[in-house]
Amino acid sequence: MQILKQLASMLCAQPAEVGPPFPRSTRSFGTQAIVICVMGLILGQAGCKKDAGIDSLETDANGYLCLKCGAKYYTERTVFMGPKCPQCSETALSQTVGYYCEKDQHLTIRASEGDRQGAVCEKCQARLINAMRSPREADYKAWGATKVKE
Secondary structure, three states, X not given: OHHXXXXXXXXXXXXXXXXXXXXXXXXXXXXXXXXXXXXXXXXXXXXXXXXXXXXXHOOOEEEEEEOOOOOEEEEEOOOOOOOOOOOOOOOOEEEEEEEEEOOOOEEEEEEOOOOOOOOEOOOOOOEOOOOEEOOOHHHHHHHOOEEOOO
């Protein structure tokens, strides 16, 4: 019985006054708000930069090279060609990729498959390693490709 009385008195007793869980900061509210705003601006600016890796993958055109006759074509970004070449009617059309040479700022466009040699700059003959970049419409025009509308 005594245990029940002790339990009842513990349950009905008023709780002791509890203070804030953390001690008050010596900084004023205005200083904290300024620090938070500055940190937000710094993080916001860091998030707005365009990543070079993502930029190298974005393109406005798709390029193709016939592995039989060497014909060069490009289409708009949303249009894709099949494997049949419009010029020689062979099923040897391959999509293209670009390799950018930092030394002479030249973009070498090649078939994405069917070449065992590896990427070599057309201007300086340097081996291009980790230099893949998606060509844009202007690059395909400079390369001598013909635009195809399908």
